[in-house]
Amino acid sequence: MATTKQKILLPAILLANDLLDGDVVFWTERGWSIDPAEALVAGDEAAAIRLQEVAAAALARGTVVDAYLVDVTLRDDGLPVPNHFRERFKIAGPSIRQDLGKQAAFAHLRGRA
């Protein structure tokens, strides 16, 4: 999905699905994390292009699948929240089963998608 031709909307984070369990993961300063609160937020185009390069390299290595940039809005507590509802559901988990997905593990995601 990630391509340098895509128009970059800012701020942005990089997410993907983990190869082994399919869980949504976020690029952070220390590599991939399952916690969106740790996502590295690109605030300018240069930083976003660096995230695209990370995505391309990660896809080539094959440790993640379907890596792409997502434009977000920063909540008051700093949590990056995707602007599109699709990625909000993708991160939180099924809206009909609050006991499943990341929303079950991370209190900061509950009841927000």
Added chain:
Amino acid sequence: MYRYDQFDEAFVRERVAQFRGQVARRIDGALTEDEFKPLRLKNGVYLQLHAYMLRIAIPYGTLSSVQLRQLALIGERYDRGYGHFTTRQNLQFNWPKLRDIPDILDLLADVGMHCIQTSGNCIRNTTADHFSGAAADEVEDPRPTAELIRQWSTMHPEFDYLPRKFKIAVTGAARDRAAIRAHDIGIQVVRHPVSGEVGYRLFVGGGLGRTPMIGKLVRDFLPKAHLLAYLQSLMRVYNLEGRRDNKYKARVKILVHEIGIEEFRARVEAEFAALDPAAIAADPDEVARIEAYFAAPAFATFPADSQRVVADRARDAAFDRWVETNTFPHRQPGYAAVTVSLKPVGGVPGDATSDQMRAVADLADAHSFGEIRVSHHQNLILPHVRQDELHALWTGLVAAGLAEANAGLITDIIACPGLDYCALATARSIPIAQAISRRFGSAERQREIGELGIKISGCINACGHHHVGHIGILGLEKSGQESYQVTLGGDATENAAIGQLLGPGITAEEVPDAIERLVGVYLAHRHDGETFAEAVRRLGIEPFKAGFLAPQPAEAAHAAA
């Protein structure tokens, strides 16, 4: 039921071993995702929003209690304790880990199951009437035909790389419960009006999705022995002419639409005339072997109507309601086919927990010769229940939370997984189904409204069959929000029809009120005994359109408050 022979068993085991190697090579980096993706899809493994999804084939929706228990075990051991039954009579697990999938496939192979033909541009799992072999109105059990097609189509070298996926459905009755005219090929078992010979009537070019079409009659009567030769001819015309350059035009429905059914039929008949049907037909011994697996169970002889059921119904109102809606006339006197609703009021359509699967397996052993069916309505069926045992069965279903008396009613809603799970979805489906279900959840209200099928899809691909819902709901994105289009007048039966759009998209919150208004128009105008679908056919769309577009004063006041 069909059981795998040594060849089937060896073939499935070999496929599992191959896939185990492919997964290992993907994990160690020898295979890229681009290389691996077509391999995993050939084994039913999709990547969805939150996790991988495994789609398990349930040929023509027939399961044994042993198989259902194995699915329960897999759900518990490798998933989150539940599975989702689909509109293609299959089962999906939503949370398997890639590393575990070869082990899951081995467990499936232990009970003669697999995930072959659940994805990709091949002939998919052949579906059938869920009351096959049980329904009082059927000419013949369609499952031997479906099984023959399964064996013929599995890894057929000529049809393993089709322009697009290809779906076949078979019904043995004139009353179509398998939505055959919404399939690429629909097959109806018929009796020849003059000779009395049993054969097939075939429809082609049906399908839902982006360009919905109702299947057209391509052959009014085909002798049974000619089936595979005729299918080969039809598939060959499609395979040669299908549009591989444009996936949106690649289904056979587009070809039939563009060249016309007469021309399509002429090409198929020309191909058919050049073939030797006897050389392509299955060996009669093999056909007999398959048919023997579907022989009726050892029914006992009982009076047509059980006095015990009459007495049980008289003393138990909840049981009475359930018998009225969830039992279906059986070909064998004294028996009934039972719908086990997977649509509890406010629940997720088609979901069943591992505990519920085990409960149904146990009840099938006790009351239905160990046999279960999956319906394309996302319910389970116990096909052969002694009427005298209905109350005992119902009591067991009540204990398992599976006794909702709503088969065919307004809360028996079909819904795809939608944006709660699916990577292709554009909007959520399940919460819409839940909201409608809660709104119309009262037993009295549902019975007053009567038969009404609501079908919901979360994207244009139409897994939720919205085009053929009496009321269809399609979830889309509009200006960054979920938006729902409502259609009316669709029908999946022998009266097959594509629903018509009632107006502009509405928000999720507006859907229950909109459905309420459509129901209101029906209740105000229906004749005695007239169902919703019949009333729509008689009245046309206009009165409903007016109702849909005009909020009631109470709603307007509510919206303004």
